[in-house]
Amino acid sequence: MKRFLYSVLFLLMAFLVGCDQAPSKPKMQEVLLQGKTMGTTFTIKVFVPEEKVTELSLFSDVTEILKDVNQSMSTYIPDSEINQFNRLPAGQNFTISEDFRRVTAESIRLGQSTGTLDVTMGPLIDLWGFGPDNRPETIPSDDLIAEIKQLIGVDKLSLTSEGLMKKVDGLEISYSATAKGFGIDKVAEYLDSLSLTNYMVEIGGEIRTSGHKPNHSPWVLAIEQPDAAPGTREFHKLIRVNDIAMATSGDYRIFYDVDGVHYSHLIHPQTGKPVRQDLVSVTVLHSSAMTADGLATALTVMGTKQAMQYAEQHNLAVYLISKSPEGLVTQSSTAFEPYL
Template sequence: MLFILSLFALSGCDNAPESDQQEVLLQGKTMGTTFNIKVFVPQQQLPQLNLYADVTEELKKVNQSMSTYIEDSEINQFNRLPAGDVMPISSDFRAVVSESIRLGQSTKALDVTMGPLIDLWGFGPDKRPTQRPEQAELDAMLANIGVDKLVLSEQGLAKTVDGLELSFSATAKGYGIDKVAELLQSHGLTNYMVEIGGEMRISGHKPDNKPWRIAIEQPDAPPGQRKIHRVVEPGSMGVATSGDYRIFYEMDGETYTHLIDPRTGMPIKHDLVSVTVLHPSAMTADGLATALTVMGTEQAKAYAEQHNLPVYLISKTDSGLQTHASTAFKPYL
């Protein structure tokens, strides 16, 4: 689960001067979470648009393609496919699986085939385990997952082992955001903020020419409270934050987080508690935020510098929270 606190108060409640731009706020539910969209529309264009219907229809298509909770969804059809069979896939599905494979190969810390591992640790639809899984069980599962067992071709998508399943929990929401952004831009709308389940994509500015501002959440806020850690101005970017500080459980004196390392099959256990990534694509930002959190502080720092990524890290130390902004992130502070 990815977290970022959108500052609608900071971004939309200033006393903006009169203009021909009408602020439109769209809200609803999608992908098991909520969406909030703020867009500025020229007054003369308003009667010609039905943005809420268009947005919800676009998100419905993405959900029908990528939700494992819809029985006849495209992803479930693939998950039931025998090894070796090639399934023709939609352009939306192809875009997400292609980027998921690329990120998996590049980071080694994001794997869209490890749904069974997530279930095994009790963070899927299955109940929480009553004891830690045996290492032999983890080893057997690790041997049968991995993006290297996916075969993407012009004809479609196939798997090389039976039982391989996809889960786009780290990329589908971001893709949904990108599709909504494309829809808005197809109507000539360039000043907007699109948020789904904490991830965002921002474009342009407010009618008073002030930039959009968003806040990174304080990861050690008391339970039930949400506090601002830092405000940034991301410009026209996708924004995603990943953290391990809200979804976890304790068993036999150990704390288990929902973020699983596909290299070990184990829930992560390190000091990195929050990662914020900026990228033109919300889908890519979404996947990278998860992967970098799994890596841990030092690996995430190195990867961000190697790939010139705008990344902001928050680590928990004995002396309190420690922050790090990559070279590419510093202009946004």
Template sequence: MKKLVGIFVLLTTVVLTGCFDDKQEIEPIVIQGKTMGTTYTVKAFPINEDLTAETLKTEVDNTLIAVNQSMSPWVKNSEINQFNTLAANTFMPISDDFKSVVKESVRLGVSTTTLDVTMGPLIDLWGFGPDKRPTKTPSQSQLDEMKARIGVDKLVLTDEGLAKTIDGLELSFSATAKGFGIDKVAELLEAKGMTNYMVEIGGELRIAGTKAQSQPWRIAIEQPDAPAGQRQVHKVIEPGNNGMATSGDYRIFYEMDGETYTHLIDPGTGKPVKHDLVSVTVLHPSAMTADGLATALTVMGTERAKAYAEEHNLAVYLISKSNEGLVTYSSPAFAPYL
């Protein structure tokens, strides 16, 4: 996946001191590696003593390689690249995994109106893609032209496959593919009978069960106004059996002509967001859904995000800036995890 697209996930995933007790009866398998332009960590308590870290790492790597082969724009013949070069009104057969990510991405896009998996060219226009940063602000006419060429309403998904209604439409699963990869690894662990694990990719998580001695997993949310170069804990939560994703606007930005531009683009305006919401954490059984929602809610801003979370009974934690400092909000569904 594009490196930039995962870096607004700003969750501190290091489990706090005391995560694994030296006296525990079952030693966890701990494996680490690289994927999707970032790193991954898996900590799992096996039920089969014959399962080795080497064997599990091979299976995890193969699972993530398959996700990349399907959804990474950096893999030459990936499914997503094949679709992105496809002519309009031509159906392309797609894998079940690709279909799952398309369906959930489109569902979230329609529901939130602030997540658009066809928005890659707009992100590039503002200099947050592989292209260089612009030397001047894009004009309104440029934005209008670009907005006319994007939108999930221009995707057609049927039993025959996936098609686009206009030439040039491209997909980018930057807000959902990493979470999907986490879910696939979790499925692998559960297929092996493991019910106590933590899977982390680039700061996003999926957790199940407990640590040793039935102790809950405890995860830290990062302090968004920590000094540059430092990472500080804002709050520690117990996520339960959930995926967990955090999105924020406080690390990826640039300044031009006296204005600050963040990497979070509102597909409605075509412009980087300008509001006081700096961090959104979402808990959801699916890491893919948590991933997409964290981005969508951040783009919404504080009040819209609150209303959406409560309307849809989502477990959401918001951190916003104010004249008096940081202000936090936890939705009713988030309260049990504090």
């Protein structure tokens, strides 16, 4: 009996010693990174174990990642990868980087799926004054629009294992609807590779989150009020999220008015003209910031009814703000409701 009691006592002491020697969770320090990229700004909050903060070169690594993305996909840089492709004649294969391939493949997929996101609309975007060129002195004629429409369409792109090729001369591409989100995804992948899994990455209002804050509280993201006074920003709704990206698109930030007519930067590929409809803001939640970015643009071009139908058909978490005679009205897809 004594031998049994001694054995139990020994096991209990061993257990208590083991508990005392169990490694404690490392203290986390919030690291804030801020800078400029892609014609806008970025803000990154990442929680890092205190002992690793001085070991990592987070700011220089992140800025280098974003610099590479911008050099590849900015139409504002003369020798960028995208501009090199845009200057090529039809039928000439262009060897592309892996990053460029990822954005091209997803942009084509979204274009084929939605019918309202067309990355070849660069000439139309420039024509309406929302590209690198200045705003046009006169509104483009229907004949000129029809002429340029002959040079656009994702069906005129050929993406193969060897590279990318255009099927018609004059075709150009613009990744304004997907490159920013891709930059966010690239930074997120970099942080994941360092086993830093609690972070928030934001570029120009598009956001991707992972994990949570040290107190286990979720990330709180804001959907903007689209009819806020000029020069101001107001919150329409706050949502709490973990491990997801959020992108919002609308016609309330980039536009101009001519003779009392409102011209949005969102061009419909079928008409070749800026959209004029009731939908003013679309927010999309998705695991990929690039996909959320592209979908937000595509759904805004669709209009309220078609956008909601598409969201439900594809089980997308989508929040819509539309104009009505009574003021702004909101709708959320089934997949978005848990975030409200």
